[in-house]
Each structure stands twice: as structure tokens, then as C-alpha cells.
Amino acid sequence: MPPQPSSVTALSAPGKVLLTGGYLVLDRSYTGTVFALDARIHVVVQQLRRGHRRGPSGSGADTKTAALGGEPQGVSSEDQEAADTIVVRSPQFVDAVWEYGVQRCENGGGVKVFQKGNRPRNLFVETSLSYALTYISYVADSKDFGSLSVTILADNDYYSETATSRGPASRARGRFANFGVPLQEAHKTGLGSSAALVTALVSALVIHRTMQADDLGAGRDKLHNLAQAAHCAAQGKVGSGFDVATAVYGSCLYRRFSPAILACVGDVGTDGFEERLFAVVEDADPKHPWDTECVDFGMQLPRGMQMVLCDVECGSQTPSMVKKVLEWRNANRKDADLLWGKLQNNNERLRQELKRLAQHPGSNPDGDFSGIRSSIQRTREYIRTLTQETQVPIEPSVQTELLDNLMEIEGVIGGVVPGAGGYDAIALLIRDDPTVIARLNERFANYSSTVEDDFGGKIGNVRLLGVRHGSEGVKNEILEQYAGWV
Numbered sequence: 001m002p003p004q005p006s007s008v009t010a011l012s013a014p015g016k017v018l019l020t021g022g023y024l025v026l027d028r029s030y031t032g033t034v035f036a037l038d039a040r041i042h043v044v045v046q047q048l049r050r051g052h053r054r055g056p057s058g059s060g061a062d063t064k065t066a067a068l069g070g071e072p073q074g075v076s077s078e079d080q081e082a083a084d085t086i087v088v089r090s091p092q093f094v095d096a097v098w099e100y101g102v103q104r105c106e107n108g109g110g111v112k113v114f115q116k117g118n119r120p121r122n123l124f125v126e127t128s129l130s131y132a133l134t135y136i137s138y139v140a141d142s143k144d145f146g147s148l149s150v151t152i153l154a155d156n157d158y159y160s161e162t163a164t165s166r167g168p169a170s171r172a173r174g175r176f177a178n179f180g181v182p183l184q185e186a187h188k189t190g191l192g193s194s195a196a197l198v199t200a201l202v203s204a205l206v207i208h209r210t211m212q213a214d215d216l217g218a219g220r221d222k223l224h225n226l227a228q229a230a231h232c233a234a235q236g237k238v239g240s241g242f243d244v245a246t247a248v249y250g251s252c253l254y255r256r257f258s259p260a261i262l263a264c265v266g267d268v269g270t271d272g273f274e275e276r277l278f279a280v281v282e283d284a285d286p287k288h289p290w291d292t293e294c295v296d297f298g299m300q301l302p303r304g305m306q307m308v309l310c311d312v313e314c315g316s317q318t319p320s321m322v323k324k325v326l327e328w329r330n331a332n333r334k335d336a337d338l339l340w341g342k343l344q345n346n347n348e349r350l351r352q353e354l355k356r357l358a359q360h361p362g363s364n365p366d367g368d369f370s371g372i373r374s375s376i377q378r379t380r381e382y383i384r385t386l387t388q389e390t391q392v393p394i395e396p397s398v399q400t401e402l403l404d405n406l407m408e409i410e411g412v413i414g415g416v417v418p419g420a421g422g423y424d425a426i427a428l429l430i431r432d433d434p435t436v437i438a439r440l441n442e443r444f445a446n447y448s449s450t451v452e453d454d455f456g457g458k459i460g461n462v463r464l465l466g467v468r469h470g471s472e473g474v475k476n477e478i479l480e481q482y483a484g485w486v
């Protein structure tokens with residue numbers, strides 16, 4: 001008997017830090033070491049009774065009013081009234097409500113959601129809904145989704161603080177802050193909110209309609225494939241996918257999938273889309289089998305070590321940085337291959353040392369992390385060479401100055417500008433000891449940059465984020481923690 005949908009499903013997925021392997025991980029010949037964070041994005045899916053749906057205000061009141069236009073051609077207003085509605089809310093932000101109708105496309109084109117009203121679109125939400133519903137309707141007995149209310153709640157460190165989130169009223173609301181601004185105005189800290197969101201959203205919908213919560217472990221690979229497909233489509237490009245893989249599996253050594261796997265899925269609504277998406281999710285295309293490698297997933301940090309992130313109140317433009325670095329690599333293949341090789345070898349040495357210490361805590365009774373420290377320093381040297389060669393601010397001099405400064409603090413093992421680099425939050429490996437945190441906070445209180453940046457960048461207040469290493473991928477959640485929000 002097919003599983004009966006329970007009325008509420010809640011899941012969460014973590015953010016990420018790509019400690020080493022930025023740019024290299026775009027190429028399947030190289031790998032990246034990526035840590036999951038304890039900052040997670042939560043999604044709660046609630047089944048609504050027919051004729052009852054939550055209004056865009058999120059009040060939960062019965063509303064019969066259909067939304068204000070934006071319907072696809074060929075859908076009569078009568079059908080529209082009776083049709084299923086999906087209301088997605090992100091209540092930590094002002095006006096963050098997206099209301100969708102559901103359109104079943106002809107010729108196997110899948111299920112496409114269309115946004116009602118004229119609020120700004122949220123492509124990550126919209127694409128996740130279309131992809132998840134297409135897959136569900138292809139595999140499930142019942143093509144009837146009913147109406148759904150979806151709530152998104154993000155742990156606070158995904159965004160810089162705002163006056164409202166710092167205030168007492170926000171703190172009184174528990175784990176999730178009220179940011180008091182529209183989502184577009186919130187400053188991201190670069191923890192991978194879109195990958196965590198897409199993963200949690202497609203997983204919650206698939207579990208809600210076609211599986212039981214206990215099936216999450218067994219269904220993880222399929223959810224990964226679906227989330228990668230949806231995230232790529234929403235982004236409009238095929239990235240390395242390390243952020244989605246981490247959201248699904250947790251901390252791991254990541255080797256990307258071959259881009260060809262997703263190259264021919266096509267757009268939702270085009271003929272045969274549902275069959276192509278099904279083949280991608282179920283890994284049923286013999287010409288393009290999934291070849292993602294997530295090794296040692298769920299890996300822990302060595303005993304006595306912790307990871308912290310420091311927001312530098314700035315931000316970088318990952319796509320244009322990636323484009324420039326890859327252009328340099330193509331134009332200077334020999335030098336690039338040499339540098340890529342040195343980085344890969346050194347990153348691998350660092351990872352093996354982290355793994356050895358994590359697996360054999362007894363082998364390091366004095367908590368000696370000097371091997372880790374020197375590998376991190378060497379990786380940074382290579383990254384600075386790459387910065388010079390490409391003229392892309394991967395480790396710009398204001399960040400070099402900050403990292404070097406923090407390295408002098410007792411208990412700081414090493415630090416990097418993670419991922420693509422730039423002016424995003426930096427990641428530090430430290431001794432897991434509150435006195436180290438106290439020393440860092442003391443240093444930040446009086447810190448100001450003294451060098452002129454080689455790329456004209458500036459860093460503002462440096463602030464320790466509350467986020468720590470988390471290791472675990474997508475998981476089921478209990479509803480009680482959302483009291484007051486859902």
C-alpha cells in the first residue's frame with residue numbers, strides 16, 4: 001500500500017564551508033574538503049484541507065479569494081478556483097510570501113508551478129516546487145497534491161544581523177530571528193542558503209507525498225540527484241554542486257558529478273520533461289550514470305578542535321570570480337596544472353591528517369595540531385600565487401592581514417578564506433576551548449585593517465558568527481521547535 005501522506009512534514013539541511021579545493025572542485029579530476037555547519041534551513045510542509053488555505057498574510061484564516069493574475073494560458077478561472085494552491089512563507093522576512101498555482105503540462109512536460117500576484121519571484125523556491133512535484137506526480141499513485149502550506153525558517157547566521165534581529169523582541173522568539181527586512185535586503189554571509197533551502201524543500205515535499213520520514217536514509221541518493229537538478233536549473237548553470245551534496249550528505253570529501261548528467265534534462269514544461277527528470281533522479285540513464293563521490297561523509301573534526309567563522313561585513317561576486325579564474329586556467333594551462341597539482345596534493349595531506357586525528361584521538365594526547373597548521377599555511381601560499389596570477393581577489397591582502405593577525409592568537413590553528421575566496425566570512429580551525437573564543441572576541445573589538453587592499457576591497461567590523469561545524473546532512477525534525485512560527 002502506498003504511504004499515506006501525514007499532515008505535516010519537517011526537515012532541515014545544513015550550510016557549508018569549502019575549507020579547501022575552491023576552483024579545483026569544478027573539475028572532476030580534483031576534490032574539495034567541505035564541512036557542513038550547524039546552521040540549517042528548515043522546511044515545514046503542511047497539508048491543507050480542500051477549500052481551506054492560508055492567505056498570503058500567513059494568518060491561517062480561510063480565504064476563498066483567488067490570487068491576482070499571473071495564471072498560465074489555458075487555465076480557466078473556474079479551474080483556477082478549484083486548483084491546488086501552494087503558499088510558501090519565510091516569516092523571518094518582511095513580505096516574504098509566495099503563492100503558487102499548479103499546472104499539469106501536456107506531453108509529459110511535468111508539473112509547473114506559476115506564481116500568483118506580482119511580488120518578486122523566488123526562483124529557488126519556484127524551481128524546487130516544480131521539480132519536486134514533477135517527480136512526485138510521475139512516481140506516486142495519486143496525481144492530486146491537495147493544497148500545501150510551506151514554511152521556511154533559516155538559522156540566523158545565514159544573514160548579517162539587522163537592527164530588528166538584534167532587538168529584544170526578536171530574541172524573545174527563540175532560535176529563529178526576525179530580521180525585519182525583505183529577503184532581498186538581507187546580507188548573505190555565504191553559508192549556502194540556496195543549496196540548503198533547495199535540498200530541504202525538495203526532500204520535505206518528496207517525503208511528504210511518497211515516503212515515510214524513516215525512508216530518508218535510503219532515499220538520500222535520489223534526493224541528492226533531484227536537489228542537484230533543481231539547484232542547477234534555478235541558478236541557470238551547472239556548478240560543482242559541492243554545496244548541495246553537503247546539504248544532503250553532510251561534511252565530506254567531494255568529487256563533482258559529470259556535468260553531462262544534467263545537461264539534457266531541459267526545462268519544466270517541455271515535452272518529455274517528467275521522464276527525463278525521473279531518469280536523472282533514479283539514476284536510470286545508462287549513458288549518464290551519476291558519478292558524484294562523497295567520501296567519509298558525516299566526518300567529524302579531531303577531538304579538541306573546532307571550526308568558527310568570522311563575518312567581515314563584506315561580500316564577493318562568486319560567478320565573475322569563477323569566470324576569470326577559469327579563463328586564466330585555459331590560457332595558462334601548464335602553469336595552472338602545476339599549481340592545481342600542488343594545491344590538490346597539499347589539500348589531500350591536510351585532509352588525511354584531519355581524518356587520522358579524528359579517527360585516532362589517542363595518537364595525539366598533547367593536542368598537537370602543528371601538521372594541520374603548516375598544511376593550511378602552505379595551501380594559503382599557493383592560493384596567494386593564484387591570486388597574483390589571476391588578479392582575482394581570492395585571498396586579497398586585507399584578508400591576508402586578518403588571517404595572519406589571528407594566527408598569532410594562542411589556540412588558533414589556521415584559517416582560510418573558504419570557497420571562492422574574496423571578502424566572504426573567513427573560516428578558522430581553533431582549539432575547542434572557550435578561552436580561544438574570548439581571545440578572538442577581544443582581538444575583534446579593537447581590530448581595524450591597516451593595509452591598502454590590492455583589489456580595493458574593505459572589510460568592516462569583524463564578528464564571530466555563532467555557527468560551528470555540524471557534520472550531518474539533511475534530517476527529519478520535530479515540530480515543537482517551530483512554536484510561534486508555523
Ligand SMILES: Nc1ncnc2c1ncn2[C@@H]1O[C@H](COP(=O)(O)OP(=O)(O)OP(=O)(O)O)[C@@H](O)[C@H]1O
Pocket residue numbers: 090122123124125152153154183188190191192193194195197318
Ligand atoms: N530564508 C529564505 N527564504 C526563502 N528563500 C531563501 C531564503 N534564504 C535564501 N533564499 C533563496 O536563496 C537565494 C540566495 O542564494 P545564493 O545562491 O545567491 O546565496 P547563498 O547560497 O546563500 O550563498 P553562497 O552561494 O555565496 O554560499 C535567495 O535569493 C532566495 O531565492
Ligand SMILES: C[C@@](O)(CCOP(=O)(O)O)CC(=O)O
Pocket residue numbers: 018021022023024025026190239240241242318322418419420421
Ligand atoms: C569556486 C567554487 O569552486 C567554490 C565556490 O564556493 P563558495 O560559493 O564561495 O562557498 C565554485 C563551485 O565549486 O561551484
